[in-house]
Amino acid sequence: MSSSVRETIEQLIRPEIRALEAYPVPPAAGLIKLDAMENPYDWPGALPEALQAEWSERMRRARVNRYPDPQAQALKARLRPALGVPADMEVLLGNGSDELIQIIQLALARPGACVLAPAPTFVMYEMIATFAGLRYVGVALGADFTLDLEAMLAAIAREQPAAVFLAWPNNPTGVLYAPDVVRAVIGAAPGLVIVDEAYHAFAQTSFLGELPRHENLLVMRTLSKQGLAGLRLGVLAGRPEWLAEFDKLRLPYNIGTLSQLSAEFALEHGVFLDEQAANIRTERARLYGALSELPGIECWPSAANFFLFRVGGGRAATVHQGLMRAGVLVKNLDPAAGALAGCLRVTVGTPEENAAFLAALRRVL
Numbered sequence: 001m002s003s004s005v006r007e008t009i010e011q012l013i014r015p016e017i018r019a020l021e022a023y024p025v026p027p028a029a030g031l032i033k034l035d036a037m038e039n040p041y042d043w044p045g046a047l048p049e050a051l052q053a054e055w056s057e058r059m060r061r062a063r064v065n066r067y068p069d070p071q072a073q074a075l076k077a078r079l080r081p082a083l084g085v086p087a088d089m090e091v092l093l094g095n096g097s098d099e100l101i102q103i104i105q106l107a108l109a110r111p112g113a114c115v116l117a118p119a120p121t122f123v124m125y126e127m128i129a130t131f132a133g134l135r136y137v138g139v140a141l142g143a144d145f146t147l148d149l150e151a152m153l154a155a156i157a158r159e160q161p162a163a164v165f166l167a168w169p170n171n172p173t174g175v176l177y178a179p180d181v182v183r184a185v186i187g188a189a190p191g192l193v194i195v196d197e198a199y200h201a202f203a204q205t206s207f208l209g210e211l212p213r214h215e216n217l218l219v220m221r222t223l224s225k226q227g228l229a230g231l232r233l234g235v236l237a238g239r240p241e242w243l244a245e246f247d248k249l250r251l252p253y254n255i256g257t258l259s260q261l262s263a264e265f266a267l268e269h270g271v272f273l274d275e276q277a278a279n280i281r282t283e284r285a286r287l288y289g290a291l292s293e294l295p296g297i298e299c300w301p302s303a304a305n306f307f308l309f310r311v312g313g314g315r316a317a318t319v320h321q322g323l324m325r326a327g328v329l330v331k332n333l334d335p336a337a338g339a340l341a342g343c344l345r346v347t348v349g350t351p352e353e354n355a356a357f358l359a360a361l362r363r364v365l
């Protein structure tokens with residue numbers, strides 16, 4: 001790059017943005033993809049043929065020369081009962097829950113304002129805080145990646161965060177904090193608490209029903225981990241007063257026509273997603289049994305559709321590469337260091353994919 005462009009970049013682009021790395025997405029062509037918590041069952045490929053035809057017909061009839069419904073009313077009407085949103089609560093849709101995290105943080109980004117979350121957790125909370133110019137505070141998790149409530153309460157009292165993000169269950173650990181511990185955080189926080197239930201299909205428990213009890217609680221869901229990552233649809237549920245403020249930052253037409261129609265269709269036939277999630281939960285138990293028996297591996301129980309496991313002896317990168325050469329892509333979390341040193345994360349796949357992963361892992365170890 002010419003030196004003058006470099007110089008202009010240094011003058012114009014904020015230093016904290018220059019210091020970032022773009023969110024890394026490794027190439028996965030030809031690999032068994034167990035790195036991103038996707039549902040391994042095709043949609044619509046795993047549907048009966050008549051339903052595949054019906055879905056294609058709806059896509060064919062979509063009028064993509066027109067803007068989508070800016071409020072996605074038909075989709076929201078399907079989502080509310082499917083998720084179990086309490087009657088007095090509102091919903092706001094995002095282009096993935098990533099966009100909702102961004103909207104919330106942009107709205108809160110007063111000078112000096114702070115966002116707080118346990119560490120390690122979902123990396124986008126911190127990345128978006130950097131985008132938005134918010135101060136980010138990570139509070140180390142306790143033993144076995146449970147929430148260190150004492151440390152959380154002390155940090156909340158000290159930092160007075162505008163928002164606390166709790167991934168429930170947490171990514172990348174899979175741990176579901178005890179509900180009373182989450183309630184204690186909600187009760188102590190001077191600002192918003194966002195309970196991020198991205199893995200609800202696998203944890204099967206929710207704070208949605210507690211929205212009426214806590215003025216500062218918001219609950220977030222996504223269709224991504226359940227099986228429709230390609231649609232990019234996140235859902236924020238909470239008091240209408242909060243969501244009316246956030247709605248002002250939502251770009252008009254943020255949910256495309258094809259996504260709206262496909263999500264409506266998926267919810268109409270939600271039984272298929274439910275069956276797939278049940279299969280994945282069964283496979284999760286089998287995979288955990290197999291992983292915890294492997295010598296030289298430490299593995300934690302998970303309420304989500306993935307496992308965090310540690311390989312000893314500074315071998316994480318070697319094991320990650322070895323798995324890749326054997327055709328299996330998992331996530332290497334070792335570069336994050338700290339509590340994640342030596343750790344890899346594997347998504348629960350189909351029985352065949354999990355068997356291939358385990359066979360490859362046994363060889364590599």
Ligand SMILES: *Cc1c(COP(=O)(O)O)cnc(C)c1O
Nearest residue numbers: 096097098122167171198222224
């Ligand atoms: C994957 C994930 C998300 C992002 O979901 P999208 O809806 O695909 O943007 C949000 N929160 C957590 C904890 C996640 O693991």
